[in-house]
Amino acid sequence: MGQRDNRPQGRRGAPGDRGKAPQRREALHDNYYYEDKRQFEDISSYSSEPRRQLDRAAVRRAKRAPAKNTPARRGAPAPRPRRRVRAGAVISWALFLLVIGAVGLFVYMFMGLKVTDLGGDLAVSAGQAGVKNIAMFGLDSRDGENQGRSDAVMVLSIDSRSHKLKMASFMRDSNVYIEGYGYEKLTHAYAYGGPELAVRTLNQNFHLDITDYITVNFYDMSEIVDAFGGVELELTGEEMLEANRNLWNLSREAEDVGAKAPIKDSDYFTDTDGSHNMIDGEYVGGKFLLNGAQAVAYSRIRYIGGDGERTSRQHEVLKGLLQRAKQRTVFAWPSIVHGVVPHCETSLGLMDMMKLAPFAFGHIEVESATFPGEAEGAYNAENENGQDVIGFDEGLMVQNLHQFIYGE
Numbered sequence: 001m002g003q004r005d006n007r008p009q010g011r012r013g014a015p016g017d018r019g020k021a022p023q024r025r026e027a028l029h030d031n032y033y034y035e036d037k038r039q040f041e042d043i044s045s046y047s048s049e050p051r052r053q054l055d056r057a058a059v060r061r062a063k064r065a066p067a068k069n070t071p072a073r074r075g076a077p078a079p080r081p082r083r084r085v086r087a088g089a090v091i092s093w094a095l096f097l098l099v100i101g102a103v104g105l106f107v108y109m110f111m112g113l114k115v116t117d118l119g120g121d122l123a124v125s126a127g128q129a130g131v132k133n134i135a136m137f138g139l140d141s142r143d144g145e146n147q148g149r150s151d152a153v154m155v156l157s158i159d160s161r162s163h164k165l166k167m168a169s170f171m172r173d174s175n176v177y178i179e180g181y182g183y184e185k186l187t188h189a190y191a192y193g194g195p196e197l198a199v200r201t202l203n204q205n206f207h208l209d210i211t212d213y214i215t216v217n218f219y220d221m222s223e224i225v226d227a228f229g230g231v232e233l234e235l236t237g238e239e240m241l242e243a244n245r246n247l248w249n250l251s252r253e254a255e256d257v258g259a260k261a262p263i264k265d266s267d268y269f270t271d272t273d274g275s276h277n278m279i280d281g282e283y284v285g286g287k288f289l290l291n292g293a294q295a296v297a298y299s300r301i302r303y304i305g306g307d308g309e310r311t312s313r314q315h316e317v318l319k320g321l322l323q324r325a326k327q328r329t330v331f332a333w334p335s336i337v338h339g340v341v342p343h344c345e346t347s348l349g350l351m352d353m354m355k356l357a358p359f360a361f362g363h364i365e366v367e368s369a370t371f372p373g374e375a376e377g378a379y380n381a382e383n384e385n386g387q388d389v390i391g392f393d394e395g396l397m398v399q400n401l402h403q404f405i406y407g408e
Helices: 043-047 049-064 087-110 188-206 218-227 237-257 292-299 306-327 330-343 350-361 394-406
Strands: 131-139 150-159 164-170 175-178 182-185 212-217 231-235 286-290 344-346 365-371 379-382 388-391
Touching: 087 330, 131 188, 131 218, 131 394, 150 188, 150 306, 164 306, 164 394, 175 188, 175 388, 182 188, 188 212, 188 394, 212 218, 218 292, 218 306, 218 330, 231 237, 231 292, 231 306, 237 292, 286 292, 292 306, 306 365, 330 344, 365 394
Parallel strands: 131 212, 164 365
Antiparallel strands: 131 150, 150 164, 175 182, 212 344, 231 286, 379 388
């Protein structure tokens, strides 16, 4: 018998395969027989070179990247977990910053405001709901202080019923009763007892309900006009000449008190030959954008038309400022208020001003009148002190004034 071949038997090959090395079988994919397959690796995957390269790259990345929630290297701080920003927190911070900004803007606007309460008995009469009366005094103080006579006396009436601002001006030489002094010129009341006596005099003589006031010095009025960016007015040639003369007088007064903003050559109006002739120069009138110094000089003109026209010119300046304010955007108002407030003395508190703000920013219709006039029987007279005054019919004065202010 022949010798038995005990070598492992492979597959039976074809006759022509004898003498060749047997081919290697691929490993069986049998790891699915186990429940926990993560303990085993499918070695058959390494039969593919691209797969081996991918596996090696994955290992290198795992070595370079720090483990989750563990330090990247010894001694390095662990990464802080990311916090989710809640919408409520964002809104709260936004509101906080908005409030801080509003407070800062409010302080900027009203910085330097001098508030002085009116004391004593103001002799207030009954008024009407919806009408707020405020006394306004323009002082012609040569020393720049809020003392002396009130060169301009007005009552500003804010009528929220009709959304009107009414300006009632009083002739400075009106013969009125001033408590403790008898019959005197109205302009003297402020010099005798400050805003308290001046307000009381208005209430007593004209049966008004004034409890607040605003005082502006004419030296400060120049800076107020400049804060608005000037005021546009129509001037005659004669008024330009007189304004130049007033500018010259203001320049001498400014030197005496050491004013911060002295009169400049450019402030004077130019006549037809290009000079500032203040004797017999010829000036051509027209519409001009007046700066603060020019507006004050215009308001102080006394020798054209008398005290009545002088009061009318003061009205024109105030109405021109209101018109100028309407032309400015709301973003310009903070700088305007900041430029105006430090030059005013008032009994109005900040809350009072805030209540008036909606009225100021709305559409305002302005009306003005001067008292006493022909309708009040005004006449030139001499009082018991030998002063030249303006007399009037007291009954007609009260009746016409109330008609203008309250619509009665």
